[in-house]
Amino acid sequence: MDQEKIMKTATRKISRLRSLGIVTVGAATLVAGITAYKKQDQLFRTFIMPTVRLLPAETSHQLAVLACKYRLCPVSQYQDDPNLHTPFFGRMLSNPIGIAAGFDKNAEAVDGLQDLGFGFIEVGTVTPAAQEGNPRPRVFRLNEDKAIINRYGFNSEGHQAVLQRLQRLRSKEDFNGVVGVNLGRNKSTMSPIADYVQGVRVFGPVADYLVINVSSPNTKGLRDMQSKDKLRELLEQVNDTRSNLEKNKNVPVFLKLSPDLSEDDMKDVVWVIKRKKSSVDGLIVSNTTVSRDNIVAIKMTEEAGGLSGPPLKARSTEMIAQMYHLTDGKVPIIGVGGVASGYDAYEKIEAGASYVQLYTALVYDGPGLVEDIKEELSKLITELGHNNVADVVGTKNKFYLPKK
Template sequence: MSQAQKNLRKIKSLCYLTLGGTISYQFIYYKKDFEGYYKNVLQPISQRLNPEWSHKLGVSALKYGLFPSENFEDPTVLKTKFLNNELSNPIGIAAGFDKHGDAIKGLRKIGFAIVEIGSVTPEPQPGNPKPRVFRLPEDQAVINRYGFNSEGHDMVLKKLQNLDKNIFDRGLLGINLGKNKTSDDAAQDYSYGIQKFYKIADYFVINVSSPNTPGLRSLQSKAELQKLLSEANKTMKSLQSDKKPPLLLKLAPDLSIEELKDIVSVISAKDTKVDGLIISNTTIERSNLNNQIVAQETGGLSGRPLTDKSTEMIRIMYKLTKGKIPIIGVGGIFSGQDAYEKILAGASVLQIYTALIYHGPPIVKKIKSELADLLIQNGYKNVNEAVGKGVKL
C-alpha cells in the first residue's frame, strides 16, 4: 500500500470516528435531556424549515413515535372532570395540528389528555394553494389559511378504526368537523360527520369559525346557527346507540357582544342546544403586531396576540351562559399562568397549538407543572374548583 493510500485510509477512519462520535453524542443528549435537545438542536432546525414542512415533520415524528414519552406524572391537582369524564390533566391539542388523525398516540404520549383531530370534511379536498402558513416569531404568532385541507371522512375513519381506544384512559378524543368548500349544504356536511364518527368520538366539534372557508363564519349568525344546530340535534337523536358524544361549537374571537348574545339564545334552546363551547378559533384582527410584513397575509392569526382576546371572550360567554355550558379555552396559551387565567375566566379545560410550534413537546409539561403550582398556591384542590372563579355571575 502506497503512502497516499495509507493517508486516505487514516482520513476515512477519522471521518467515521467523528461521525460515529457525533451520532452517539446526539443520541445520548436526546435520551438524557430531551428538553435541552429539543430547545438547542431540533427547535432551531424546525424554525428554519418552511412552516408547512415543519408541521408535516412534527406530525410524522409523533406518528412514528420519535419523541419520547413525557417524564411527568400528572399531579392530583390537575385532575379534571369534563363532559362526564375524569381526565388526568386539562390540556389538549387544538384542532388543525393533527388534521387527518395520524399522530393521536404520539400526542397522548407527550402529555396531552385531550386530542382533537380535524377539521375533517366529508369529501377529500386540497385546501388553499401554498404557501398558506406563516410564522411571526417576533410576535410568537402564526397566520394560516390552510382552508380545510382534509383527507375526507372515509380515510380518517379508517385510521381511527385501527386505533387502540385504551390509550384514551383518562383522556378524550375529539373530532372537529368542517364543511367542504364546494358544498352548499353545511348542515348536511356536519350531520354526515356525526353519523360517520359517533362510535369513535368522545366529543364532536362543529367548527363554524375558521376564517379560510368562504361563508363559514356566517354560519354563526342566529338564523344559520339555528338551522345548523337543529339539524345536528336531530341527527344526534336519530342515532341508534347509547353512545351519543357531546356536541361542541367552536367560535371565532371576532364576534360582537350582540352576536354572542344571539348565539347564547340559540344554544340554550332545547332543539338547538350544544353541550360545550370552544373559545376560540384564530382571529382576523391584526393589531399591534411587530412583524408588519407577514401581518399582511390573509388568514387566521393565532398565538400570543390572541391570548387576552380569547380569555376575554371566555369570560363574556361564561357570564352570558351563567357558567352552565362547559368551555374549552384556547388561544395563545404559552404558560401555566395563561392557562390559569383562562380557567378563572370560565374555561374547564384548555387547548394549545401555536405554543407547540414555537416550543415543541416540552411545552406540554411546562404548562402543566406551572398550572399545578398556581392551583396549589391559590388553595385549589383540583382544576374544577377554580373554573370561573374570576367571574362575577
C-alpha cells in the same frame, strides 16, 4: 521463572486495565445516554426546534405530524398531580390540557400526541370529501410575535380515511385516550348543513366529543353560519341526527366560535344554544382571528388568514369570560388562544374555561412545553389555595370581562 512470573503479572495488569477501560467507557456512555434523555427537551428547544424553523412553515408542520405519527418525540415522564385531574362528560381527564384542532388534521398522530402528555386530543378539521384546501403558501410564522397566520382552508383526507384511523385506534386494547373530532364543510358544498350532519353520523359512534366548526376564517361563507337563524337550523339538525345514532347517541357536541364576534353576536349565539332543540354541551373559545392588532411583525399584516398565538391571548380570554357570564357558567368551555405557559392556562380557567387547548406555542417551544405547562399550572392551583382545576373555573370571571 522470575521472568515468567513477571510476564504473567504484566498480562493480568493489562487485562485489568482493559476491563477497567471497557467499564469506564460503558459507564460514560450510559451516563451520557441518561443525560441526553433527561435533557432531550433542552436538545429540542436549543437545536431541533430552531433548525426545523428554517424550513417552510407547512413543511415543518408535516414533519411534526410525522414525528408524532411514528412516535419519535420524547415520551413524557411527568406524572400528573391529582389536582390536575378533572371530569369530562363521564370520563376523568388526567389533566385539562389538550391539543387544538389543526395540528393532527387526519388523526395520524394521536398516539404520539398522547405520549407528550396531553389530557385530550382533538383531530381535524375533517370534511366529508377529501379536499386540498387553499393554494400554497398558506402558513406563515411571525417569529417576533411567536405567532402564526394560516389559511389552510380545511385541507382534509375526508371522512372515510379519518374514520378508519379512529376505528383502528379504538381497537387497541391499550388505548384509553379522549379524542374529539372537529367537523367542517367542503368548500364547494351545495348543502353545508348536510356536511355537518354527515360528520355527526360518521364520527358520533367513535368520538369522545364532536366539534361544530363554523368559525374558521379560511372558508368563504363559513362564519356566516354563526348568525342566529342559520346557527339555530344547523344545531337543530345536528342534535336530531345525534339522537338517532345507534351507538353513542349522547356524544357531547361543542360549538367552536370566532374571536371576532361582537357582543351582540355572542348574545345571539347564547340565545340559540339555550333553546333545547339547538343546545350544545360545550363551547370552544376561540378560533383564529382576522384581526392584526398587537403584532410586531407589521410586514405580515397584509397576509390573509387566521392569526393564532400570543396576539390572540387577551381577546380569547376576554371572550371566555363573556361567554361564561352570558351562559351563567352552565356551559363548559374549552379555552384556546395564545396559551404558552401554565399561567396562561390558569388565566383562561379563572376566566371561565374548564379545559384549555394549545397548538401554536408547540411550534416555537417544542414538545416539552406540555410538561412545563402542567407543572406550572399544578403549582399555581396549590399556591393560590385551590384543591383542583374545577375549583378555579370562573373564580375571576368579572376581572376578565371587557370594561364598559
